[in-house]
Amino acid sequence: MNPYFCSDFYFRIYKMNKLTVLSGIxxxxxxxxxxxFGAVRSFVKMQSDYNCFFFIADIHSLTTHPTPENLQSGVKxxxxxxxxxxxxxxKATIFIQSDVPEVSxxxxxxxxxxxxxxxERTTSFKEKARxxxxxxxAGLLTYPVLMAADILIHKANFVPVGKDQEQNLxxxxxxxxxxNYMYNTEVFPLPKPYTFDGKDMIKVPGLDxxxxxxxxxxxxxxxxxxxxxxRKKVMRAVTxxxxxxxxxxxxxxxxxxxxxxxIVSTAxxxxxxDELYNKCEIRYGDLKKQLAEDIIAFTAPIRERIIDILxxxxxxxxxxxxxxxxxxxxxxKTLNExxxxxxxxxxx
Ligand code: TRP
Numbered sequence: 001m002n003p004y005f006c007s008d009f010y011f012r013i014y015k016m017n018k019l020t021v022l023s024g025i026x027x028x029x030x031x032x033x034x035x036x037f038g039a040v041r042s043f044v045k046m047q048s049d050y051n052c053f054f055f056i057a058d059i060h061s062l063t064t065h066p067t068p069e070n071l072q073s074g075v076k077x078x079x080x081x082x083x084x085x086x087x088x089x090x091k092a093t094i095f096i097q098s099d100v101p102e103v104s105x106x107x108x109x110x111x112x113x114x115x116x117x118x119x120e121r122t123t124s125f126k127e128k129a130r131x132x133x134x135x136x137x138a139g140l141l142t143y144p145v146l147m148a149a150d151i152l153i154h155k156a157n158f159v160p161v162g163k164d165q166e167q168n169l170x171x172x173x174x175x176x177x178x179x180n181y182m183y184n185t186e187v188f189p190l191p192k193p194y195t196f197d198g199k200d201m202i203k204v205p206g207l208d209x210x211x212x213x214x215x216x217x218x219x220x221x222x223x224x225x226x227x228x229x230x231r232k233k234v235m236r237a238v239t240x241x242x243x244x245x246x247x248x249x250x251x252x253x254x255x256x257x258x259x260x261x262x263i264v265s266t267a268x269x270x271x272x273x274d275e276l277y278n279k280c281e282i283r284y285g286d287l288k289k290q291l292a293e294d295i296i297a298f299t300a301p302i303r304e305r306i307i308d309i310l311x312x313x314x315x316x317x318x319x320x321x322x323x324x325x326x327x328x329x330x331x332x333k334t335l336n337e338x339x340x341x342x343x344x345x346x347x348x
Pocket of ligand 1: 150
């Protein structure tokens, strides 16, 4: 059989039988260990089993008015980081939101069925409005509508996102249901949150003693972080005054350091420090030094790959072009169906 015919044809059939996964990230900072173990590592696994779309939500990031330079470097950074983490542009569709104008078109249509009251009641809107009272723009209000457009345009079945995005996903389901009902169609399948199974589910704690690692909490270690900076950050991590009796229960800040250690260090290392802790002989300085070195050993190869990829503009451009092409093909298919349903098809 003609191998060219074979590959393209069967690739399509093969893709058709797979469920679609989609997730996006705003280009507003570096990926950190929490992003990696909480999400990106699972994306890498999912790309073989699902028809995956991973994109950079650059239009969403405009709500906070970045300068053109910041926007450009942010997009480039996330793209390089996705690739450095192992997302494969041959397996998954990696694209930049603004490269797919169909999304903005669907956003305009969906806005007609999104109501002021429900948008104003969204938790993230209320939070942002409080944080930036001088910039409560319409894009902020309709953020969930654009996000729904992102998801629905590719008819995603699963959206792997964190807890903070659950309400936005709920809104996407609501807009999809409303549209389907209004036009008596089933163009939009209802997107479900994707929760990773127990083994994949790692909550990475921050270095500030409580809670999880987050971009805006200032407690994160970035994948792109310089080893010197990692050592500094880890040495500054919150601890306590040390155990006073054998086998004492650990306080949250100390438990967090052990959790980080379980993620990046060997089981022997963890057991070693656990034993010292239980014998009240632990020196947190030693634990931190070891933890810092193990984090560096883990992030260093990723950091090197990020640096290499950032220098290769032609590769980045090729990936973005390929992704945009695949994403537009999928998006325009849905958009045509939507337009037909709405009544934009002309009979004259
Ligand atoms: N709102 C998401 C965040 O801030 C990013 C995002 C935009 C997204 N569109 C999406 C996530 C679609 C999943 C699906 O993290």
